[in-house]
Amino acid sequence: RGVIAYVRIVDGTIKTGDNIVFMGTNATTQVKEVGIFSPQMKPTASLSAGTVGYIVGTIKDPKEIRCGDTVTTKTAPATEALPGFQEIHPMVFAGLYPVSTDEYEKVRTSLEKLQLNDSAFTWHPESSVALGFGFRCGFLGLLHMEVVQERLRREFECDIISTHPAVVYRLHYRTGKVEEIDNPIRMPDPTEIESIEEPMIKATIITPSEYIGDIMRVVIEHRGIVEKTDSLDGVRVILTCILPLNEILIDFNDTLKSVSRGYASMDYDHYGYQTSDIVRMDILLNSEPVDAFSCMVHKDRAVARGRQIC
Numbered sequence: 001r002g003v004i005a006y007v008r009i010v011d012g013t014i015k016t017g018d019n020i021v022f023m024g025t026n027a028t029t030q031v032k033e034v035g036i037f038s039p040q041m042k043p044t045a046s047l048s049a050g051t052v053g054y055i056v057g058t059i060k061d062p063k064e065i066r067c068g069d070t071v072t073t074k075t076a077p078a079t080e081a082l083p084g085f086q087e088i089h090p091m092v093f094a095g096l097y098p099v100s101t102d103e104y105e106k107v108r109t110s111l112e113k114l115q116l117n118d119s120a121f122t123w124h125p126e127s128s129v130a131l132g133f134g135f136r137c138g139f140l141g142l143l144h145m146e147v148v149q150e151r152l153r154r155e156f157e158c159d160i161i162s163t164h165p166a167v168v169y170r171l172h173y174r175t176g177k178v179e180e181i182d183n184p185i186r187m188p189d190p191t192e193i194e195s196i197e198e199p200m201i202k203a204t205i206i207t208p209s210e211y212i213g214d215i216m217r218v219v220i221e222h223r224g225i226v227e228k229t230d231s232l233d234g235v236r237v238i239l240t241c242i243l244p245l246n247e248i249l250i251d252f253n254d255t256l257k258s259v260s261r262g263y264a265s266m267d268y269d270h271y272g273y274q275t276s277d278i279v280r281m282d283i284l285l286n287s288e289p290v291d292a293f294s295c296m297v298h299k300d301r302a303v304a305r306g307r308q309i310c
Contacts, residue, residue, distance in 0.1 A: 001032075003062050005055045007047070007071060010082060014055065014073070015046035023081045024069035029057030067119045088120045090138025091199065091245065091270065092145055093182040095126065095163035096152070097134030103158065104133050110156035111135060114148065121148055126183070131161060136183060142249060164295050165249045170197040170273050184294040187280045197273035198244050198296075202227075205239040205256070207264035212237055214259040222247040223298060242271060246296070 007014075014020065018031045033056040035043040047053045059065060070081035098107045111123050122138040139145040145165060152158045171179045172194045181187065203224075207215055209231075216226050216239070224243035231237055243252075248268070256264050279299045 001056055002058060002060045003065050005057070005065055005071070007053060007055055009047050009049050009051045009053075011049055012073070012076075013046050013048045014071070019074040020055070020057070020071050021074050021077060022065055022069050022071055023078070024066045024085060024087070025064050027059060027064040028074060029059050032056045032058065062116055088140070090120070090122050090140060090168075090182075092139045092141055092165050092167060092249065094137060094139070094145060094165040095128065095131070095134050096123075096137050096149070097128065097131040097161045097163070099159040099161060101132055106156075107135070107152070107158050107160060110152055110158050111137075113156070114151060118148070120144065128163075131163070134161075138182070142253075166295060167199050167245045167249070169199075169278060169296055172197070184280050184296050187296070190279075195275050196278040198246060198276045198278055198298075200271040200274045201243055201245050201248070201268040202271040203239075203241045203243055203248075203266055203268040205241060205264055205266045206232065206236055207239065207260050208235060209237050211260040211264060212239070215239060215256065215264060218252070218255050218259055219243065222252055223300075243268075244274075244276065244298070245270075246298075 014031060014034055016031055016034060019028060020031060021028050033043055034045075034047050034053060035041050036047070036051065036053040041054060044053070047055075055071070066085075066087070068085040070078065070085065072078040096107070096111075098104050108125075115121050115123070120140050121144070123135045125133065126136040127133050137145075137148070139148060142165070145162075149160065149162060152160055166182060166184065168180050168182050171181060171188070173179070173188075173192055174194045175192075205215060205219075212229070219226055219239070219241050222243060224241050224247065227240045227242055229237055229239050253266065256266060277299045278296050280294060281297050282294045
């Protein structure tokens with residue numbers, strides 16, 4: 001039956017035979033069936049304002065329908081989409097490769113099924129000299145990445161290898177061109193680059209006051225700054241910190257738990273981009289750089305980050 005869209009009708013009506021448009025992707029389809037949930041799918045003649053139901057069309061590709069999109073009729077289209085819809089942009093990228101090359105199609109099929117109920121997850125095929133054929137996957141954050149990897153292993157029984165996680169960097173060329181890269185192998189000649197911006201986060205750390213000194217030291221070691229501290233209840237404090245997203249990908253949370261004996265907790269939000277001295281670092285195998293072991297890192301942290309990867 002193709003992709004079935006669950007909808008809430010805000011204005012107007014939709015009935016079988018109508019031609020509709022999904023405004024986010026500009027995909028068009030003819031309505032084959034509409035209905036409500038009672039609690040199973042129950043076909044009806046039409047859906048009117050205030051009704052929650054489903055629409056069956058002729059769209060087969062799930063990528064053409066996005067969660068939160070606005071549906072309108074083709075004959076009398078809406079002038080603008082309903083407010084609130086935003087396209088999801090992954091913040092963390094990593095390569096997923098099957099342990100055995102024979103399982104490439106199995107992993108590909110599993111990723112397609114996983115994307116059906118996780119619109120924030122993105123992927124596209126890529127290849128590596130060291131690991132062969134695999135997929136470049138985008139995630140909202142570290143927890144999302146771990147959840148996806150565990151679902152692939154447990155639900156779909158896929159044996160996979162994950163590469164070093166990376167973030168999206170914004171390159172400003174001397175010609176005025178701006179480009180975003182998520183893979184270090186796509187890094188151009190440094191002489192062509194005017195500046196590189198890296199994503200930043202605003203982290204909120206809640207900790208007992210006795211560990212505040214150690215936590216501030218950890219934040220500074222990871223190229224962060226403590227913007228302010230607030231007392232919560234005389235025993236706990238809240239630290240608001242600005243950190244590069246790349247610095248919390250590997251060991252930051254473990255170090256935070258270690259210095260606070262497990263009492264500190266952290267939450268973070270995206271805080272835009274900031275110009276930084278970023279270089280590409282390659283791990284050499286047989287004197288040749290291998291894309292699977294390349295990463296982008298601040299020049300002052302290259303030696304320490306190299307030890308972490310090894």
